[in-house]
Amino acid sequence: MTKTKLFLIVLYLVFSTNTYSQYSGIKGIIVNSFQKKTTQFKDEINFSKMTSFFEEDKWDSTLVYSTKQLANKKPELNNYCHYIRGIIFFNKKLYRKSKSELLLINENFDLKPMKNLALGNASLELLEFKNALHYYKEVEKLPDNIKKPILKNVNNGIGTTFIFLKEFDNAEKYFLKNIAVDEAEKNYISLNISYTNLANCYYEEDKNDLAFKYFEKTYYLSQKINDYNAKQLASFNMAVIEEDRGNLKKALAFRKEAEKWNDSLNDQNKVWAVADFEKKFAVSQKQKQIKVLEIENELKNNQRNWLFFSAMSLLALLTAGIYLYAQKVKNAKIILLQKNKLDELNTTKDQLFSIVSHDLRSSVNALKNSNAKLTATLESKNYEELNQLIIQNSGIANGTYSLLDNLLHWAMLQTKQLYFNKESVHLYSIVQQIEYNYKPLLLEKSIDFENLVSKSSFIFVDLDSLKIILRNLLDNAIKFSNEKGKISFATADTQNGFWQLIIKDNGIGMTQNTLNELLNDSELLSKKNNSEIIGTGLGFQLCKQMIKKNSGILAIESEINKGTTITLSFPKTAQNG
């Protein structure tokens, strides 16, 4: 019997500690009120650590920090520390120490009912039943709303105490109270405890039938709940009671079942340990996976970046390539155009070259022949003919000279080496200077030359190019004039900032075709159909370009056998004294 009784007490205590581990139960109340204190005393690190360790059921650590907190001498928190120490000592089955610790709590503790409950429990464990009853009653006296959360525990305590005091009726009353509440709440775990306690009560009272009934109830209830401990105890109790009733077979079966549950309990503990380990393993596995994934992600990112950059660089390369290709095509086009132009120019030059060399050749040849004749004439001492020949020679030389001069200026103009400087020029004087050089030629052809240029005409041109223009035009006029012809240079003031220089001859003139050819801006030389008197056209082309360079305007009127009139317009010198 003693053995059985012991078991019953143990049963009760185990369950009472188990309730601590449920937040909704007493532990929940403690943790909640402690956490409130923690937020109130934020600076007390020891207290908050103590609370969190208690929450995690790390009792030793909780004890250490409670000691530290007590050393801090914070009187407002001392009660809490003593209380928590009391609870922990109780759980460590150091009941006396627990009781003395709880007794250190003063009257101001706001969890006083809890303290009394704990003191009751401790006293009960120490078999000080009267004291236990006193503490429980202290709680019971309180109003319903305050005692409610711990009422069941108190009832259990009182009931158990009454069992020890052999006041079974009282005990039964308290257990029945609890059963009523539990049945109403359908709290099977709690109900299980209550049934067991009531069964115990009846057992002690030797009301074996009633005890059997409640043990059986407990047993069936234990089947429904998932608690190996409860199952084992229920089976064990059933075994004891059957043994008492003499049903040894049944008792044996229950014992075996109890052992099985015990094993299961151990297994479950192992399973929990394994599960815990597995959980940890799974967590670490997951962690590893996450790490792997992270690395993979990073790799992917890197790859993506690399792809992106390589795509970009490829694109850039492509663009550059296209651009360069376009440039190349453009350049090729330009080069082709330039080549065509160069070819054209080269053809012109070749043509010019052949014409000029032909002209030079014939001129020099004429001079050679003339010289031979000169020698012959000198021998015959025919002085009249000699003079004639010398005049002829100088004419040839002059013609050749002007051809070469034109050629030189043409070349310099083409290569842009010609010095060009506009200044104020007195047109009359220049015409006079040009005429001076052609006096022998004019005389030879008996051409009447008239300089009718206004003496007040100053034009703003480059003197040297003006001379070239006038020389060529006068040369042409003489060339295309008949013997005893007439050439005149005259001016007209156009009143729009230009002086017109009118060069008029009554020579052989030109057809409209020739005129058009002359005025054609193409750099190709007009073909010659009369090699006797028509030159290369170089002189006239040169004139046109020089006139253009001097901002002048050229106009020609011509009629076959009546003569040609060339009108040049040049800007006047700005009048500033």
Add this chain to the structure above:
Amino acid sequence: MDNINVLIIEDTPEQSEALNKVLLANHYNVVGIATNYTDALSLFYQKTVDVIIIDVFLNGNPDGITFAETINIVPNASKPFVFLTSSQDRKIFERAKLTKPFSFLMKPFNELEILYALEMAVEKFYEQTNVFLSEDQNTVVSNDSLFIKKKNALKKVALNDILYIEVEERYCNIITEKEKFVILISLTKISTLLDANQFIRTHRNTIVNSNKIEEIILADNLIILKGNHKIKLSDTYKDFIKKMNILS
């Protein structure tokens, strides 16, 4: 009226000879012919020179330009000059052009061209362009002389030789101690070009060289000049006498 003194710097004897001939024929006075840079400089400083004809190339080097540059940097020493050249090389021209005032003559040239070039050089140098060839003026005024175009050639008269100038419409009678002649220039133009402190207006149409005044007879409104020239003094222009008193 004096002839113009010309210095020729030319290394080719035929060219200088031809030039000499043309200049003499047109009553110019050739003071010397230099064939190199050193001779040219010494002749330039020894003789009285009015115009210089410079060949750009002397013995193959553009020493002509160097000479022009040399006389150009000495203040008040420079004289009008003409470059002769047979090359239209741009580089040479760019360098020659820096010796302002720049005038040049291309070879070969004829008589008319050289005379024209000399006139242009004088005009440009004294910054009185379009004078000799215009129909209403024939005189360029320098700081010490008058350059006057007579027929085809230039002549000069030293300002210090002038006694007084008498204006007659578009003409001016220049009276010196030795002679009297007519130049073509307007009164306004000549009075702006002459030094106002030396040449003083005494009458509506008379300008007197104050250095030649010997006596002023205020009672008769008369000025007696050197050589006993008597000039009228009008009341409007009497003020200059006060100035003279201050000056003397």
